[in-house]
Amino acid sequence: MSSDIANHAAIRVEGVYAAYQRQPVLSDINLDFPRGRWTAIVGPNGAGKSTLFRVLTGSMSPLKGELSAFGERIFHARRAGRIAYMAQREAIEWDFPISVWDTVMTGRFGHMREDPLWQRLAPSRFVHSRHTEAVRSALADVDMLDFADRHISALSGGQKKRVLLARCLAQSADILLLDEPLAGVDPPSEALILEVLAGQRKAGRTVIMVTHDMPGARRYVDHVVLINRTVRGTGSPEDMLSDARLATLAVGSSDDDLQD
Ligand SMILES: Nc1ncnc2c1ncn2[C@@H]1O[C@H](COP(=O)(O)OP(=O)(O)OP(=O)(O)O)[C@@H](O)[C@H]1O
Known part of the structure; x- marks a missing residue:
């Protein structure tokens, strides 16, 4: 890999606009997410943070704009399984009859494309050991290995978050996108999740x-990226997360600002 490619932003967003039913939500988003760093996206409710993630993961198409990862069109990184995503807890159907183990295994599906055909068609007990190892290691990282056989409906809120994080870790991706990984968890789970992410x-x-x-x-x-329908600031936590800076974040976010 040339040093030029190695130095590229993990993800670059250029001039991205997004809307729901022609109602604008994101306007002229320009961002570099630095490679190998930990970025927090901060903004008030309804600022468009989850929408930005939908655009990054490809579940929503932008109205216009360009997205790249590691210097190539983002499609290639998605296709190669280099981007993992942890959805908000509410995005999952928790009554679906599936175990913790199988839920985390779904994080491996992208990599299973590379397995030989017989293995992909074979019953789950023939799944390649690299997948079972990835699942085991991810569950161990979030301290949920003892719950592997449990039905996902029989988990507490904090345990559900850990399972979602484990599924994201199991993807063995270069980029982890996490939508509110700390929301609704107790202090020990929060500390564990932060330590796991620090390790990543x-x-x-x-x-x-x-x-x-x-x-x-x-x-x-x-x-830190401050966002309220458009980018309101990027920089160090010291600069971006001061009380004065955060107080300005909700200002200037009316839909009128979003008309192109
Ligand atoms: N599927 C949808 N259809 C229509 N409008 C939507 C949809 N999803 C989100 N919105 C609207 O888009 C805007 C941005 O929503 P989004 O969920 O991206 O904000 P957010 O910053 O993630 O908010 P929060 O912090 O509350 O999770 C909001 O006004 C929301 O009502």
Whole structure:
């Protein structure tokens, strides 16, 4: 890999606009998410943070704009399984009859494309050991290995978050996108999740999370993006998460501002 490619932003967003039923939500988003760093995306409710993640993961198409990852069109990174995503807890149907183990295994489906045909068609007990190892290791990281056989409906809120994080880790991706990984968890789970993410960054992964947890962000992240329908600031946690700076964040976010 040339040093030029190695130095590229993990994800670059250029001139992105997004809307629901022609109602504008994101306007002229221009961002670089630095490679190997931990970025917090911060903004008030309804600021468009989850929408930005939908655009990054490809579940929503932008009206216009360009997205790249590691210097190539983002499609290639998605296709190669280099981008993992942890949805908000509410995005999952928790009554679906599936175990913790199988839920985390779904994080491996992208990689199973590379397996030989017989293995992909074979019953789950023939799944390649690299997948079972990835699932086991991810569950161990979030301290949920003892719950592997449990039905996902029989988990507490904090345990559900851990399972979602484990599924994201099991993807063995270079970029982790996490939508409010700390919301609704108790302090021990929050501490565990922050330590797991710190470990991911230390291992060279790029971590990008939406959060409303300012103390956690101030303590852990390297880089902050302030967003309210458009980018309101990017920089260090010290500069971006000061009380004065955060107080200005809700200003100027009316839909009128979003008309192109
Ligand atoms: N599927 C949808 N259809 C129509 N409008 C939507 C949809 N999803 C979100 N919106 C609207 O888009 C805007 C941005 O929503 P989004 O969920 O991206 O904000 P957010 O910053 O993630 O908010 P929160 O912090 O509350 O999770 C809001 O006005 C929301 O009502």
